[in-house]
Amino acid sequence: MRKQKxxxxxxxxxxxxxxxxxxxxxxxxxxxxxxxxxxxxxxxxTTENTLRLKEYLGSDVRVxxxxxxxxxxxxxxxRRPNMPITSLTDSNNIHGDYLELPPSKEAKAExxxxxxxxxxxxxxxxGDIILIPVGPLTNIAMAMRIEPEICKKIKRIVIMGxxxxxxxxxxxxxxxxxxxxxxxxxxxxxxxxILIVPLDATHTGVMSLSDADEMEKMNTKxxxxxxxxxxxxxxxxxxxxxxxxxxxxxxHDALAVCAVLDETVLEDVREVYADxxxxxxxxxxxxxxxxxxxxxxxKANVKVALSANRKKFASMIKERLGNFY
Numbered sequence: 361m362r363k364q365k366x367x368x369x370x371x372x373x374x375x376x377x378x379x380x381x382x383x384x385x386x387x388x389x390x391x392x393x394x395x396x397x398x399x400x401x402x403x404x405x406t407t408e409n410t411l412r413l414k415e416y417l418g419s420d421v422r423v424x425x426x427x428x429x430x431x432x433x434x435x436x437x438x439r440r441p442n443m444p445i446t447s448l449t450d451s452n453n454i455h456g457d458y459l460e461l462p463p464s465k466e467a468k469a470e471x472x473x474x475x476x477x478x479x480x481x482x483x484x485x486x487g488d489i490i491l492i493p494v495g496p497l498t499n500i501a502m503a504m505r506i507e508p509e510i511c512k513k514i515k516r517i518v519i520m521g522x523x524x525x526x527x528x529x530x531x532x533x534x535x536x537x538x539x540x541x542x543x544x545x546x547x548x549x550x551x552x553x554i555l556i557v558p559l560d561a562t563h564t565g566v567m568s569l570s571d572a573d574e575m576e577k578m579n580t581k582x583x584x585x586x587x588x589x590x591x592x593x594x595x596x597x598x599x600x601x602x603x604x605x606x607x608x609x610x611x612h613d614a615l616a617v618c619a620v621l622d623e624t625v626l627e628d629v630r631e632v633y634a635d636x637x638x639x640x641x642x643x644x645x646x647x648x649x650x651x652x653x654x655x656x657x658x659k660a661n662v663k664v665a666l667s668a669n670r671k672k673f674a675s676m677i678k679e680r681l682g683n684f685y
Contacts, residue, residue, distance in 0.1 A: 363390035365488055366620060367478065369426070370613070371399025371495030371536075372409035373455035374589045379494055379520075379613035380410070381582045382677060384419055385684035386621055392481060392489065395474035397426040399495035399539055400455050404428075406495070411464035417581060417685050423467070426474030426499040430540035439640055440539075454596035460588070478503040482510040489513070490620055493547075494520040494613035496536050501543035504550055516553045520616040522634075522647030524666060526559035528601060530645065534559050537636065538645030545636040554662040556634065557616045558647065561626055565615045565668030566608040567677065569594060578682035586681050608670075611677070615668055618676045625672045626665035633658040
C-alpha cells in the first residue's frame with residue numbers, strides 16, 4: 361500500500377494531541393513532519409506539548425517550531441488580546457498550558473523553522489503532499505507569501521477551522537480563523553484544493569464518555585491518554601459550550617485527520633465560495649460561506665462539511681489508537 365504523505369500543522373492542546381496520535385497510528389499515512397504555531401497557547405507551549413506527546417509515544421516524527429504571532433491581527437490596538445492568545449476555554453480547563461504528560465527531556469524541535477520546512481518540502485515534492493492544518497493558518501499563509509509556487513505543489517489542504525452556524529470565540533467567529541483571519545483568507549484564496557472541516561461538522565462528529573471507557577480498556581498508551589482527554593474535555597464543555605448530548609464532546613482536530621483517511625466520515629459536503637471577514641468589526645474573523653450562491657460572479661473555492669458521521673468517527677479513532685503503542 362502506498363502511503364499518503366501528510367504534514368500536520370498544529371497548536372497542540374488536547375484535541376490536537378488526539379489528531380497527531382491518529383495520524384501517526386494510521387498505516388495509510390506517512391507523516392513527514394509536525395509544524396507548530398501560536399494558537400491555543402504560545403508557540404513555545406504548543407511546541408513543548410507536541411514534544412511531550414512525541415516522547416510519550418516514543419515516536420521519531422520530526423517537529424518544526426513555527427510562527428509565534430499572527431500575520432497582522434495583533435498589530436491593531438484592541439483588536440486581539442495581548443499575545444500569546446489565551447482561549448475563552450481556559451476557565452473551564454479544556455486545554456491547560458501544557459498537556460498532562462511528562463515534560464520532554466530528549467525530544468527536540470528541528471533547527472529549521474516550520475515555514476521554511478513547508479516551502480522546502482513542498483517545492484521538492486511531486487505534488488503529492490496533503491497539508492492538515494488544525495490551528496491558526498499563519499505558518500501556511502506565510503509560506504505561500506514567501507514562495508507562491510508552493511500552491512501548485514500542494515495536493516490538498518484539509519483545514520479544521522471556521523464555522524457556519526456554530527461559533528466558539530465571538531458571536532461570529534471560530535477560534536482558529538479568528539486568531540489569524542488574514543492568514544485564513546490567504547489560504548482560502550490560494551487556488552488550492554481545500555476541504556474545510558468547520559465546527560458544524562466537529563460538533564456532530566463527537567466522542568462520548570462511554571467511548572472513553574472503551575478506550576481505557578484497550579490499554580495502549582494512546583488509548584489511555586485519549587480516554588483521559590475525552591473526560592477532561594467533556595467536563596469543560598459541559599460548562600462552557602454544552603453539546604446536545606451532555607455526555608459527548610467534540611474532538612475537532614482529529615476529525616480533519618479522519619477526513620483525510622476517509623472523506624465519507626464527513627456528511628453534507630458542499631462546494632461553495634468562501635471568504636473571510638478581516639475588517640476589524642464585530643464580525644472580524646468570521647468565515648463566510650455562500651451556500652445560496654448569492655455572489656453570482658464568484659466561483660466555488662472550497663468544499664465545506666456541515667456534518668459528520670459520529671459512529672464512524674469514533675470507530676476510526678478507537679480502531680487506530682486501540683492498537684497503537
